Structures are given as structure tokens and as C-alpha cells.
Amino acid sequence: MPVVDAATLLQLVVGALALVGLVRGAGLAVEKLLALARHFGLSEVLVGVFVLSFGTSLPEIGTHVIASLGILSGTLDYAVASGTVIGANMGSSTAQQFLLFGVFLVGFGDCTLSWGFVRASYLPMLGAFALLLGVAVDGTISHLDGLVLLASFIVYAHFSFTRTARVPRLPEEPVESRHVRRDALVAVAALGVVLASAFVVLSVVETVVDRLRLSGSMLAVVTIGIASALPEFSTVLESIRRRTPLLALGTLLGTNVVNSLVGIGLGGALSTYAVPPSVVLWDLPFKLLVGAGVLGYVWFRRDGSFTRHDGLSLVLVYLVYVAGRLVLFPG
Incomplete structure (x- = not known):
């Protein structure tokens, strides 16, 4: 039976701190990029699609880039790194x-979604999953x-530009940058923190997997995966506070498309991946x-209306997902 020694505990602490740096760095980068976008007068469409959606996906994209570079350079094990970043993405x-x-x-x-929103946001998410599979x-x-x-994401982005109604509003009006150079440098530095933190996290996961003989994919699902979803969680809380449902739902659905098509697509294009069974x-x-079943039931039975009971059911569905993965693929 694997034993957690002092060295492994130290590695876990370092990995936890790196996860904090990963999420905080992404948040700071998004804040400064929003300020710069406001300064240069970029449209809400540009900001929503490329700053907000990409910004909340920075932890996932950063880990994919670093993993691919590590695979290409030989500093990260191909199978472990592939399983870790894809598991984190999932x-x-x-x-x-x-x-x-x-x-x-x-x-x-209670929340009711229009068919236009479903067609422009929910269906592309399901399409991204189907294409990835x-x-x-x-x-x-x-x-x-x-x-x-990546090409599929370009098509998705094109339709996002032509369908401005599907772009979620920003959580609050971004403050215009008054120090462009400084904010640009801070944004670049924050992105650097994201990439550096991703490298540390991946290195720690590889070490822990080797020492404890765990599954890098499963470990990533319940650690990096949850941590990477924290930016979206903050958007959900902000949306509840401001009573703006499309902000939360648009961001959650949009970042799923970005994660599937850009994160894994970019990593695959750079280094290729071994996909865990x-x-x-x-x-x-x-x-x-x-996802298709939930949409079909709610739409055809209730004309797109979701309730609090549906929310509790979705939380239960997530627990079933994690439990099923642990039982069926423990190693």
C-alpha cells in the first residue's frame, strides 16, 4: 500500500501553493486585460468572447501549453502529462x-432559457464534446x-461575433486603464505566473503519481480540475448577486467550448496526447x-424552464460522475 512520506507531503504542499498561484494569476491577468480593453474601446463582443471566456479558461490553457512543452523537451513523461492535463480539463x-x-x-x-440561447450556447458545447470524443x-x-x-473553435468564434446576443455581460463595468504600460506589464507577468504555476503543478502531479502509484488523470480531475473551475465559480456568485443569469450560464457554457477545443486542441497540435481510456x-x-438528456427533458417537458430542484439534481449528477470514475477507473 502506498505510503505518504515527508517528501511527498512537501510536494503536495508545493503543489497546493502552485494551484493558488495558477488561479490568482489568471484572475489578475483577466482584471488587467479588461481594463486595457476598456481603455482601447474594444466592443463587448470582443471582450466577452476573447477576454472573459479565455480569461476564465487560462488555468486549463496554461497547463496544456506547459504540458506540451514539457513533453516536447522530455522533461515531463508523455503518458502522465497527457493524462494529467486531459483529466484536469475533464x-x-x-x-x-x-x-x-x-x-x-x-x-x-427558477430560470427559463430561450431557444435562441440554447441554440447559440448549449448546443455548441455538446457539439464540442461530440467532436472531441x-x-x-x-x-x-x-x-x-x-x-x-482549433479550426472548429475559429468557426465557433465567427458565429459568436455575428450573434452578439449570446455573449454574456461582464460581471461589472471594467475600470478603464489609466496606466496602460503598467497594466500591460502586470497582465504579462500574471500570465507568466499562470504558466510557471502550471509547470510546478504538473511536476508535482508526476512525482506524486510515481510515488503513490495513483492515476494522474483521476488525481487531476479532483484537484487541478476543481481548482481550475474557481474563476467560473466566482462568476456564478457574481451572477447570483446581480441577478444576471446569462452571465453565469453564458460563461459556463462558453468556457466549456474553449476548454475542449482550444485547450486540448492547442496541446494536441503542439505535442500530441495519449488519451486515457x-x-x-x-x-x-x-x-x-x-447533458443532452437534461436539455431534452427540461426543454420538451417544461419549455426551457429550470428550477432549484433541477439544480440539486445537477449537483447529484456531478457526484455520480466522480463516484463512477473512481469505481470504474481507479488506477
């Missing part, structure tokens, strides 16, 4: 899709697969089938 997106969606409904109350079913994300995912046999089928 953990984060599933937490957003079910857990945070459920928390939002419980806190906000299609390219990952052979157990690898090749260079070509990565490019296909759990992703193809459990994660993506669960997300896709249950």
Missing part, C-alpha cells in the same frame, strides 16, 4: 457543466486532431449523453 468542464450549473440554479432560483476515440490526440479542434469510455460519453 474535471474542470464537468464541474462547470453540472456542479456549478447546479449551484447557480440553487442560489438563483470523435477525435479521441482512437486513444490519441494527433497533430491533425489538434488542428481540427477513462476519457473515451466515461468522461465524454457521460458529459455528452447526460
